[in-house]
Every structure is written in C-alpha cells, then in structure tokens.
Amino acid sequence: MSTPIAVTERAMPGPETITVHEYANGLRLYIYENHTVPAVVVDGSLLAGSVFDPREKSGLAAMTAGMLRRGTRAHTFDELNEIIESVGAAIEIGGGRHALDLYANCLSEDLSLILHVLAEMVREPAFPEKEFQRLKQQTLTRIQEREHDTRSMAFITFRRLLYGDDHPYGRPVTGLRETVEAITLADVREFYRQHVGPQRGQLVVVGDVDPAVVIEEVGNLLADWQGTSLPLTVPPVPPVEMRREERVSIPDKTQSDIVLGWLGIPRKHPDWTPMVVANTIWGQFGMGGRIGDSVREKQGLAYYAYGSVDGNFGPGAWTATAGVAPQNVDRAIASILAEARRLRDEPVTPEELADVQTFLIGSLPIRLETNEGLASAIADMAWYDLGLDYLQKTEERVRAVTVEDVQRVARAYMDPETYVLAVAGPA
Amino acid sequence: MGTEHTVADTVAPTLAVVGDVTRTQLENGLTVVLKEMHTAPVISTWVWYRVGSRNEVPGKTGISHWVEHMQFKGTPKYPTGTYDRLLSREGGIFNAMTWFDYTAYFETLPANRVELALDIESDRMVNSLYDPEEVERERTVIISERSMNENRPTFLLAEEVQSTALKVHPYRHEIIGWLADLKTMTRDDLYTHYRRYYAPNNAVLVLVGAFHTQPMLELVRRYFGDLDPRPLPRDVIPPEPPQRGERRVEVHGGGDTHYVQMAFHAVPATHEDFFPMIVLDAVLGGAKSFGGGGSSNRSSRLYRGLVATGLAADADSWVGPMIDPYLWWFDATVNEGHSHEEVEQALWQEIQRVQEDGVSPEELRKAVKQVRAHFVYGAQSITNQARWLGFAEVVTSQEWLASYLENVAAVTAEDVQRVAQTYLRRDQVTVGWYVASTG
Structure with a gap:
C-alpha cells in the first residue's frame, strides 16, 4: 500500500x-x-x-x-x-x-x-x-x-x-x-x-x-502622509511589594471569576520564551496545564481554569484565571497558589518539558494556516522588533529552554506570598 | 476618490470547498467523507454523531453535552487525561462540540500523526469507561459551565424565549440542559445514551488535509472497519404544534442594561424557503459566515434602524440550517435613555418595511457577494473545511453544501418579500424583555 x-x-x-x-x-x-x-x-x-x-x-x-x-x-x-x-x-x-x-x-x-x-x-x-x-x-x-x-x-x-x-x-x-x-x-x-x-x-x-x-x-x-507621532514611552511600573487583593461584589450572579497573578515582562525580554514554556506547563498544556488538571479535572471546580502571559513594550502580566461557584473561590485560589509553589520548588520532569516543547513547535503550522494567523505573527515580529527570522527560530528558541530555566523564571516572577488577586462575583 | 466601484462576477461558479470530495460508506454503516487539501502539512479528523439535544427527553436534558465531556474521560487503552497529552505534544489542536442536531469531535494534527486521531476516535466510539467518580467530577464542571452562562443576562433571556416559543419540540431546551437534570442524571443514564447513539452506523468520519485519498481510505478501514454496527433507536421527535397568537415573556435580573429579543418559527435547512430566509436575514441583520459569526453588519437594515438612530448599542439577527424547524432570532441591546417599547417598535418597523416594500436588487447582490466572500475566507482553514463537510453530512447533504451559493444567488426579491410576510408575523412571535433591576 x-x-x-x-x-x-x-x-x-x-x-x-x-x-x-x-x-x-x-x-x-x-x-x-x-x-x-x-x-x-x-x-x-x-x-x-x-x-x-x-x-x-x-x-x-x-x-x-x-x-x-x-x-x-x-x-x-x-x-x-x-x-x-x-x-x-x-x-x-x-x-x-x-x-x-x-x-x-x-x-x-x-x-x-x-x-x-x-x-x-x-x-x-x-x-x-x-x-x-x-x-x-x-x-x-x-x-x-x-x-x-x-x-x-x-x-x-x-x-x-x-x-x-x-x-x-x-x-x-x-x-x-x-x-x-x-x-x-x-x-x-x-x-x-x-x-x-x-x-x-x-x-x-x-x-x-x-x-x-x-x-x-x-x-x-x-507615502506623502505627513502626520506626526510622539515617541514610544513606557512609564516605569513600581514593584509589587506586598499582597494586593480586592473582591468586587456583583449582585445576582451565579458564579465568581478569579484573576490571580504577578507582574511579567516586556515582549522583547530574554525571559519571554522560558516564561511561555513555564506558563504552558503551569496553565496551558492539554486542558489548562497543571492548573486545569487540579482545578477542573481532579476537583471538578470549574469549567475554565488556565494560565496566561502577555507582554507589550512594557511589562505584561503572568496570570491564572478561573470561573467557580462562590463557595469554591478560596479552594480554587489555594490550588492555583499550590501549583505556583510546585513550579518554584520542584523541577519539572524532562518528559513534561519535552511535551510542551513539541507542542509549541508543532502547533505553529496550524497557527499559520490562515491569512489572519500569518498577518498577526508577522505583525508581532515587526511591531516588537523581534527580527523577521523570529518565527523561523521558534524551534531553536523553544528547544533551548531547560528544566532549570523553567524553575528560574517561576522563582523570579511568581511569588506565592506576594501576589495580586481580584475576585468578582456575588457577594 | 469616488464611491464608484463595480461588483463584477458576483457569483463564482464553484466554491473552493466543493472540489473533489470523496464520500463513501463502510460495510458497518460508517459514512466517510474525504477531501485532499495540500496547502499545509496538516490533516483534520472529525467524527460526527447524529445525536444532539434534539434527541433528548424531559428529565435528561443536557445529556448529549455531558456525554461529549465524558468522551474525554478515558478508555482502557487511553486512560483519562491521556488524550490531552498525546494530542498536544504533537502540536495538535482538538476539541468537541454539542449542538441541537449533532455531537462532533475533532483533532487537527501534523499530517504524519493522523493515525493517532484515527486510533483515538475509533477507540472511543465503543470503549469509553464512564467511571462513576469521573462522572461526579464532571457533574460539577458542567454545572459550572451552566453558571458561567447564567452570569450573562442574554443567556437567561434566550433560554426563556426559546422554551416559550417552542412548547413541545426538544429544541426548546438549551443544549447544556436544565439545572435540575444536571443534578439528577446518573452514570447509567449517560452510559446508556452513549451505547445507544455511538456506533459506526450513526457516525460520519471526515478527513481533510495533506493525504492521498485511496490509501487514506484503506487506513480508515483498518481503524474503523471492524467496529460492529448497532441497532439504532427510532426517536420520535414531536413536531411543534402551530402557534396561535403572540407570546411574551419578561426576565428580571441584575445589571443596568435592558435587552430585547424576538423569536419567530424558521424553516429547516432542506425547506424551499430556507435560502430566501437566509437572504432576508442577511438584509436585516448582515450575512453570517456559514456555521460561524459574521463580519460587521453596519450597513444592514437593523443597524440603520436601531443603532444608527441611537436606540440600541447593537442589533442583530440569526437564523441557521437545522434539521427541524427552529427559530429565527432578532436581538438588541437597549441604550440608556431608551425603552424596551421603543426598541421593539423599531424592530417591527424594519420587518414591516420588507413586508410592504420588499428589498432592492442591490441588497440581493450584496447578500450574494457577502456569502461568497465568507466561503472564501473560511476555506483557508483545513479544520474549517472539514467542519463544513461534516456539518452538511449530518444536517442536510453534500449536494446542499455544494449548491449553497448558487441557491443564495437564485433568490428573488419576490421570494424575500413573501418569506417576510409568511414567517415574520405578529401572531408567530415570542417577544422577550430582559428588565434590568437598576436600569
């Protein structure tokens, strides 16, 4: 055949x-x-x-x-x-x-x-x-x-x-x-x-x-357009020195939303790829990574629970998000923080890292299938001045991330004591 | 620059999606639809089951969707959690969806890993475990999914309107099901549903991507050919009795924003009035891409009549291809300083205008071009093409999909006016108002 x-x-x-x-x-x-x-x-x-x-x-x-x-x-x-x-x-x-x-x-x-x-x-x-x-x-x-x-x-x-x-x-x-x-x-x-x-x-x-x-x-x-633009500036972000938390009451709702996280890094920062890899393990791989596995699969607390990173010219945020019943809010927060501690305290297994690396590399062709996907990837390379070979070097960059890198960025950016937490839901 | 621009060639003779589809049936009754597409090193694999909330009975609403969730909870060969890892580490994307008329699963993978998808799908067609503990954990996940929906006023209103407009047909309940049923259904209920409907002779396998058709068909036979067909239930799905007069509902709840929805009875995809209905829907609320959202609808009649006048923050309509008669929806978000009455009145005014004066040739031409453009945009994605083919197979037919654009282009102004007069009648409406407590 x-x-x-x-x-x-x-x-x-x-x-x-x-x-x-x-x-x-x-x-x-x-x-x-x-x-x-x-x-x-x-x-x-x-x-x-x-x-x-x-x-x-x-x-x-x-x-x-x-x-x-x-x-x-x-x-x-x-x-x-x-x-x-x-x-x-x-x-x-x-x-x-x-x-x-x-x-x-x-x-x-x-x-x-x-x-x-x-x-x-x-x-x-x-x-x-x-x-x-x-x-x-x-x-x-x-x-x-x-x-x-x-x-x-x-x-x-x-x-x-x-x-x-x-x-x-x-x-x-x-x-x-x-x-x-x-x-x-x-x-x-x-x-x-x-x-x-x-x-x-x-x-x-x-x-x-x-x-x-x-x-x-x-x-x-x-070509003959002569409008002006002011230069690019990003005001500095003061560090988060102690835990900040706020719960917003929205009456007549059935469930609460949680956003918990830390200050991240600009898009062009050298830690970007290690952070993306670490976040994929923490809150993306499969159905929401370790967070999804704990909050959704093992405890049945939420329909969605995942981690994400964003970055701009200035520092973005590294966050976890979940939508849970009001009585489960504190349990979900504890689980998210437990997964942050685990990422800092224990090295990820080589298998976990390898899985996430092949995922990030292998999913590119699907992401780049449509004009929208291509345009958005090219626009990012250009706008953040990443170099036009940035996509082509994805494999090299992702493969270079080590078990130690994952633990290092977790320790550098996610502090399980000093975090920012917002909850919005029924009182 | 001037406004003049010609719209030449509004009807393309063929759609990118139609070319060279191979459709066959295995001896066990599995329908197989294959289409080669050599634009990316990717294959999308879909399995569609001819079961959805349309097949559900009172007390078991939401069961099709819950079964869909349980299909990720493992077989002896692939224990719970393994799919996620196996598919993701190949760079694949995967998901599943439950609709009124079907339940569908897909994996889009690098082409050389297609056998993983074939193995997973043929295995879970018959071998899923439905472990009682997994069922209980998933119960709370699904209740949480319902809670997420309930947080949106428009969900609460639509659920009320739908179950008022339809009294008998199972399209009346939301796909996620009523909370009471989600609390009481058992593991055996779910397993029985699975065994009843998940069989090769009740399924459609679709593959689109970088493959050669004949050897792929051999591969498909190897994975699915040995599965036994099962006797299928003969569901008696009660038709909706005629509506005899306007129905109205109100939902009161939190927030500052009021909403208005109206629902009329629509015709099924195979009805001769389906295409005039699609064209009228495009004229009123903007063209929708097939099976997905539309682009903007700011030149539509509803936008001009409700949003451009400041009454509403948005105004939209939706009607889609369904197996049985479902609903034709109109909805609007009321702007501060305006009332439900004003917005409802403006919606009626737009409907009446079509009933009395019809539509213009330009509006027809625009609808055709928009439908064509949406097909072209959607055809870029291998996953999306596979979705179209599977959808057509379970809801109507490949011929229906292949002649879709042609049928849209054949609609006349008279058809559109007649359909407006026939279906958008005051005695056939269910009007819903969401009354915000502080609005």
Missing part, C-alpha cells in the same frame, strides 16, 4: 519571503504572499494607543480610533459601511495599549478599493458630531454591561491593582464611565493631530497579492 500521507512543504515566513518596504515618512510595509484562497488581510498598527490618554480622559485613544471609522471628508459613516460591506469586506479600527489597530479583510479582487478606504479613514477623518455622540453612547452602554460582567471586572480590577491607578496599563483601554463621559470631540481632534501619523507605523498585507503592486498602491495612498 502506498503511503496515505502527502508531502506538503510550507515554509515559515522569514526575511527571504517577507517583502519589506519603508516609505520616507517612516511607514513600514510588510507583504507576505499566500495564494491558498483569493483573499487578503491587512493588519496595521500606528503608535497612538491608550498609553497617551490623559488620566481623566482614559478611553480617548479608543474613541479616536472609533471615530476614524465613522466618516471621512468624502464619505459619511453610512456610505463607508455600504462600500465595505457591499463587497463582503470588513474594516475595523480599534484602540490598543500602544497601538491604534487597523484591520481589514477582503477578496483579493477588492483590495484596491479597501486600501483606498483605509487610507481615507486615517488621513481624512471628518469627526462628525452626530457620530461622536452615537459612539460615546454605545461605549457607555458597553461599559455599563461590563460593570456587571464578572470576568471583565475581575480583569479590570486585577490590572488596576497590579499597575496602580497612575499607570496607563492600569486602566481599561476603553476607559471608565466618568472618563468617557468627559471626552469631547475637541479632545478627539487634538489626539488625532498629536498622535495619529505614519512614523513608526506599520502595515502588514498577507494573502493573494503581488508585492510590487501593493508597494505602489500603498505608496500612492500614504
């Missing part, structure tokens, strides 16, 4: 397959061809995120991002929606911590149209008063819903405790009720003028495209 397995080689994106073009105004374009289907994804970032929000107007960057989508000098919001949706495409503009995020997907036959619209939105926003009022009202309704959502409130509270009220990472990107209410259209215009520009901006285009054509088209649309 001949073999049923077909040989399919799919190279990992890297310097030799990603076309890079930098325009004179500082905007960088990254193009990767994927001709699987006749479609394209555009993933862009401009340096205009919520870190620039004035404290009393937090949510301003997100509101500005939203307003770019809501009308240009040439087209009303309604007309833009009609143009985009008529061709089954999407354009979304949203606020992030450091980045103003642009996202578009479309059939390749419509790429020119979509690039035109996207360029119009970032260069010639009209900021119509009526749309501003609508967006503000919608944002306030979302915040109102969020205030009664246990998971959102646990995360928001956790970040406030971890980074402090004064740090921009400590506030939700969408803002708070009172800060959103305080934002005026004049604030949005001013934020746009100060921050939304091409310097250090990037566009990643992935899909069924011809790079030379894309370079020319984007050049025609954006």
